[in-house]
Amino acid sequence: MKFNLLPYILVTIFSSCQNTQETEQIFKSSFSESKETTHKIPEEQNYTFGYLEVLENRQNPNGKTIEIPVYIFKSRSDNPNKDPILYTVGGPGYTSMRASKYMEYYKYLDDRDLILFEQRGTQFAKPSLDCPEWAKAVYHSNLPNFDSTKNDSLFQNAAKKCNERLRKNGIDLNRYTTNQIAADINDLINVLGIEKYNLATMSYSTKIGQVLIRDYPDKIRSVVMDSPLPLEVNYDEESVKNILESLEVILNDCKADADCNNAYPNIKTRFLKYLEEKTINPLLVQIENPINGNLETFYLKGKDLITVFTSANTGSVSNIPFEIKKLLDNDLSSVKERLKYVFQEPKKGIGQGMRLSVWCAEENPFNSQEKITLETNKYPAVMGLSPAVFKNEVCNIWNVKKVSKIENEAIKSDIPILLISGEYDNETPVKWAESMANNLTNSFHLVFRGWKHGPTTNWTNQCAMQAANDFFNNPSIKPNPECFAEIQSPIFKIEDK
Template sequence: MQKPIILLLLCCVLFSCEKSKEKSIRFTPTFTISTETTHTIPAGQEYTFGYLEVLENREKPAGKTIQLPVYIFKSRSNNPKPDPIIYTVGGPGNSTMRSAQYMKYYQYLDDRDVILFEQRGTEFAKPSLDCPAWSEAIYKSNFPEYNEAKRDSLLEAAARTCRERLIAQGVDLNSYNTNAIAADIEDLRKVLHIEKYNLLTISYSTKIAQVLLRDYPTPIRSVVMDSPLPLEVNYEEESVGNLLEVVTMLLSDCEEDEKCAEKFPNIKNRFFQYLRDATENPLQVTVTNPNTGKPATFHLQGKDLITVFTVTNSNNSAYVPNEIQKLLNNDLSSVKAQLESLFDRPTQFSGSGMGMRLSVWCAEEYPFASKNIIVAEKTTYSEVLGLSPMVFEPNICGIWKVQPLKAIENKAIQSDVPVLLLSGEYDHETPVKWASAMQKNLSNSYHLVFKGWTHTVTTNWGNPCGMEVANAFFNNPNQKPQSKCFEAMQALEFVTE
């Protein structure tokens, strides 16, 4: 009877030694320069491209590593400021690398270096958590023959396919979240020996900025949060209400504008009544499927028609009342054009970064949202009855099976680092009120609202005023940015012809 006990003790000792050995391993992140880039950079722009190598799971020091592409663009100044800007975009799941082709338009390079950072799991990272099955399912689900039940089944199958493929590749889906991305940026800072830096973040990536301010604040000189998404906000509890609030605001502004009110009298009440009527008696619209040449008939309710006219582009805001008037006059040309576009198979962004988006959302957004409030969001507003506020339905997160993050990831941060909050007046995705509420915890912050604009004001290529304001702040983060373009900004002039 003694022999098995001795063997058991020996195994325990060996196992303990192995665990101790693993704990003693200290992986050091590296940055390796590469001559093969993600995009072709126009001649004349000096840059360095390479890959940051970090642990996929920092709790496993002997585990696998991942590679994240990084561009370091040199300033156009002969005497650049010593603190670069680290820039990463939103989504979650979007790629920052696409900006590399257009850096000559970025005003920031007039004063300092700009570093483009690709978040783990996105398109050009290694691995990329792409999900082509999901993209295909979204494409098919837009067809009129797919009712809600069929659509759910289609998306569930796609989520399973994507998860199984990524798991088979050895991907740890629990390691793709905002905390890990923030730690990646801190590793990049250390590897590049950057003492102080500035952050430029938009939409989802403003959450990364908040985690960095909370967990790694010392080297951060200043932060621009364009269209901020506060950590403490439960997006899906408010998304439908925020949409209706912005549409109400825009149409109310039209009614207060003499020219717009004369052209489109009482447009707000007429449009909302139209949506309620369509909810009870769906609007039947037939278009030709260009792939088959056969007719396809859609039955549109208020929840469908409101999304036709959501304000998603600052350059389009002025046209919204005119487009609504066309609909009220039974001119379905714009609706038909948008329905026909649903049959166009996407040639890019085909599921790239979708696995990362699923991991982020299902680990740190979905777990904190109140299911009762979400149900109420679907039934509270008669104009869009049944419109789901959810980015991913519970069954999808149930399939994805990532661990919920700790409650601190749903708590507001406090910071005295200089922060500039930028909002678009008609942004329903990250509304003005969210940034306004954040200010009470950011003691050294400023908030600017761009009249008539919508989401992500620093990327409005039709008017680079948002970029000008952000750059002014980076150059002097201890005062509210002074910008002639912003001071000259007027209320939106609606298109009435």
């Protein structure tokens, strides 16, 4: 079911935008409705679906265009507020469109329309920068008989093949960056004739939000940044440190809990020592290959076994001390269950090319390779665990232009902003949001106790989304929903007696 786009003005316009690293150009952008959607939407949900058409290269007004899918979901309110929310997810390289099927759970629609925006280069955009070559490399590198000395050449070759194929298809890989996505969003807002709007962002898309705040602030009423990734942070230089710091927080909480501490005494020291031992003498694990029935042997080091923490989500954090204890007792049942997924067929590498373009243009150029090497070898418990998303050699092969220095600098703003963090988030830790708040003079920060990455997407407890919606309704006040006060540290699972 659709709804009339008024009061949005659906016209083709000529808009001019100032990009921070490219010369101002005038270009044509438009939005066209489409009957064919990316997903089947429940009949009771009113919406419009269509494509935003923009230039791939804003420096070339006569160049090729790309198409970006957009949903506009109508509010459940009979008298909604006129300032809609625009939502786009993290990544980079992840699709926003999957959320379209679940709008009944989005509290934002109680008060406003919600625009669901796909980032250029991702799954349902045209083109989508997919890299099945990379997905196959991931698959082969995880197999038990893979020669790890060939790991670098495997991924370099995958990057080379994908890069060559995408360029041969006429794709300008230099144009798939955060500031281009922000310009796309600004175009959409102008095309739809929206006077004021709110931003809901999460993880990587908080970088898009920061660029919008910096470059196109005039129409932004308020912003929610869930699990923020600051522009100025060099992710690749500290991600291992962040894992260990977040692990320490949760194991300290176990120690402070009498029942957990009695069940798992001195668990932090024991676990780190265990990981260090396995790094020197890897854990041998044998499982039956679910595809052919053969017995397969894995040798797991500390950097592999730390996934007992990193792979847990908010809903399973209460089990982490229990799962660690199983490892310490040589109960490998959970490890074997996770290893079965290694034999699943390779994925399609959807959006991987976009991820490579963003990372190799915006993160890698500002990295200190010396710091990355030190971080890789600094911690005995996870020795050899690289903090880098992509190795420098892979980015050299991907060969995209470095973005301007401003893309690695903190923004300053007095726009109302709500920062949301999960206490145990090792991907975008609490300290990053705390640091950002120093430059955001009209911001609030909520830390959800016992939660991990992406609190607003925790479907078992929608308190963070409620807080975000409360903020959108009144951005001058720090939200304090009743549910927030009720959140306590997790009740840790105690092993059965």
